[in-house]
Amino acid sequence: MTDASRSISPRPAIPRFERPSAGAFIVWVIVIGLAVWSVGGVGLSPERLARGLPALGGILNRMFPPDLERLPQILWSLLVTFQMAAAGAVLGLILAFPLAALAAEGVSPHPVVRQAARALIALFRTVPDLVWALLFVIAVGLGPPAGVLAIMVDKIGFAGRFFAEAMEETDKGPREALSALGASRIDVLVCAIVPQAMPSFIATSLFSLEKAVRGSVILGLVGAGGVGVELKVAFDLFAYSTAATIIICIFLLVLVVEQGSNWIRRKLI
Amino acid sequence: MNALVLNCPGSAVETTIPPLRVRNLAVSFGAKRIFDGIDLDVAEGEAVSLIGGNGSGKSTLLRCIVRLVEPTEGSILIRGQDVLGLRGEGLRRARSGIGFVFQKHNLVPRLSALSNVLHGAQARAKGPGVWFQSLASSQMRDEAMTWLEAVGLLPQALQRVDSLSGGQSQRVAIARMLMQRPKLVLVDEPDASLDPKTGREVMELLHRLAKAKGVPILIVSHRLEHVKSYSDRIIGLASGRVALNVESGLADPASLRSFFEDAVS
Ligand SMILES: Nc1ncnc2c1ncn2[C@@H]1O[C@H](COP(=O)(O)OP(=O)(O)OP(=O)(O)O)[C@@H](O)[C@H]1O
Ligand SMILES: [Mg+2]
Numbered sequence A: 001m002t003d004a005s006r007s008i009s010p011r012p013a014i015p016r017f018e019r020p021s022a023g024a025f026i027v028w029v030i031v032i033g034l035a036v037w038s039v040g041g042v043g044l045s046p047e048r049l050a051r052g053l054p055a056l057g058g059i060l061n062r063m064f065p066p067d068l069e070r071l072p073q074i075l076w077s078l079l080v081t082f083q084m085a086a087a088g089a090v091l092g093l094i095l096a097f098p099l100a101a102l103a104a105e106g107v108s109p110h111p112v113v114r115q116a117a118r119a120l121i122a123l124f125r126t127v128p129d130l131v132w133a134l135l136f137v138i139a140v141g142l143g144p145p146a147g148v149l150a151i152m153v154d155k156i157g158f159a160g161r162f163f164a165e166a167m168e169e170t171d172k173g174p175r176e177a178l179s180a181l182g183a184s185r186i187d188v189l190v191c192a193i194v195p196q197a198m199p200s201f202i203a204t205s206l207f208s209l210e211k212a213v214r215g216s217v218i219l220g221l222v223g224a225g226g227v228g229v230e231l232k233v234a235f236d237l238f239a240y241s242t243a244a245t246i247i248i249c250i251f252l253l254v255l256v257v258e259q260g261s262n263w264i265r266r267k268l269i
Numbered sequence B: 001m002n003a004l005v006l007n008c009p010g011s012a013v014e015t016t017i018p019p020l021r022v023r024n025l026a027v028s029f030g031a032k033r034i035f036d037g038i039d040l041d042v043a044e045g046e047a048v049s050l051i052g053g054n055g056s057g058k059s060t061l062l063r064c065i066v067r068l069v070e071p072t073e074g075s076i077l078i079r080g081q082d083v084l085g086l087r088g089e090g091l092r093r094a095r096s097g098i099g100f101v102f103q104k105h106n107l108v109p110r111l112s113a114l115s116n117v118l119h120g121a122q123a124r125a126k127g128p129g130v131w132f133q134s135l136a137s138s139q140m141r142d143e144a145m146t147w148l149e150a151v152g153l154l155p156q157a158l159q160r161v162d163s164l165s166g167g168q169s170q171r172v173a174i175a176r177m178l179m180q181r182p183k184l185v186l187v188d189e190p191d192a193s194l195d196p197k198t199g200r201e202v203m204e205l206l207h208r209l210a211k212a213k214g215v216p217i218l219i220v221s222h223r224l225e226h227v228k229s230y231s232d233r234i235i236g237l238a239s240g241r242v243a244l245n246v247e248s249g250l251a252d253p254a255s256l257r258s259f260f261e262d263a264v265s
Helices: A002-008 A022-041 A046-063 A071-103 A111-126 A129-140 A144-168 A172-180 A185-221 A227-236 A240-268 B002-007 B009-013 B058-065 B088-096 B113-121 B138-150 B166-179 B196-213 B224-229 B253-264
Strands: B020-029 B032-042 B047-051 B073-078 B098-101 B184-188 B217-220 B233-238 B241-247
Touching: A046 A240, A071 A111, A071 A144, A071 A185, A071 A227, A071 A240, A111 A144, A129 A144, A129 A185, A144 A185, A172 A185, A172 B098, A185 A227, A185 A240, A185 B113, A227 A240, B020 B058, B032 B058, B032 B233, B032 B241, B047 B058, B047 B196, B047 B224, B058 B073, B058 B184, B058 B217, B088 B098, B098 B166, B113 B138, B113 B166, B138 B166, B166 B196, B184 B196, B196 B217, B196 B224, B224 B253
Parallel strands: B047 B217, B047 B233, B098 B184, B184 B217
Antiparallel strands: B020 B032, B020 B073, B233 B241
């Protein structure tokens, strides 16, 4: 039967690649143009690279062997960095949850509230954490508290967005079923949305923590506490072998946190 | 209960107020008219089947009754109370009395069967005690267990519902509905995605429980044999109207079948 129908009406050949539309073509031209223009604009010429590489090699050379003399202080501020990251991430995640609920379609009580919550999350997310750190250093002074606040705000922006998306993506059926039997808005959030979105919440939370640990190192550079301060001082004093120790320690911390969070992810999801 | 009489002018001359009375109901989605001028009553203790082809508006009609869909016109009286004007707490109270079993069981995945059944009490109790079985009072847990037992799923009480079979899930959904202590039960093709035997068992269970409690039940089904064996009366929708309303004993099988065939085509 299939043979017969095929012989009557031969299948038309389907092109392997579709011709791009005029719109798509224009977009490609713009994207490639932007890339070329940007590379040219920052002045990254082959000559500069050629001059820079030996200098970098020189620094690396002076870094080894790493100087372990300040290791106790370094480990201590590394711990502060981790605490800053953990405290900032946890506070941020706790505050991100209600804000995400207000921002999620179908959960938010009113469109005006939803837009306001979304705008706030977008603001927290789009301003870089380094800028928040500068602001908080001015507001609360140098040291870890500024770092914690900066990480917290950044994580509200990051997790708020993904929490809201996870809530919106939950299956509508169970939500409707609970509404239809007289559940309140809170009941529906807690009983139908949170259980479904839990794997996504956990993944986002662990990723927030990893991001916070990486980010908190940089915050030290603007005076927001932690091992970043040590790193800045070491570079300012041209103590490259001490800097090497710090960088290795940071590398190990990030590695440990990522492995730990992978382990938690496997256990919980 | 005074509101009862006020909301339903006709009730004064009638001996009983039906548990469900739909009058002149119309629904449109945008410019698309699904149905209008729908009138139907379900009497105390009665089992009514609602039939009609795909897209004839059966689900939409049921969804109007629990206000998941807003009708454009008409009234829906539950024991004399017009549910279309209700909001907030009043709406929650009205909804709590209406059990709804969906085509897709609509249980909350990742939670246990027992927690899902417990949710049925959410209109009459507030807070963590009706969120998760681990936080529930022993009284609530006992009641939920009773309903799980009634649907034969006590051994699966702590099993996650996403690990249950289609028929078992549908039975958990029935237990959740029973937990509401409903005064009216709406059933939307619970047998649609089940094999014939399991589908029949689910319908049988629903029918038996509703009859045992004397609760009126409105069933949407696409299976002629279920329509005939599990209802006292059959209402057919076609072209946005009630095209059939007969006692199932009097329904001529041939015309019923043709109704199914006509509606589907
Ligand atoms: N939220 C909605 N928005 C727009 N159109 C809708 C919506 N819900 C349902 N419809 C349309 O309303 C019509 C009736 O749908 P409904 O689900 O009530 O039919 P049904 O009789 O239950 O059909 P089936 O037998 O397939 O379950 C369909 O054409 C459907 O596409
Ligand atoms: Mg339907």
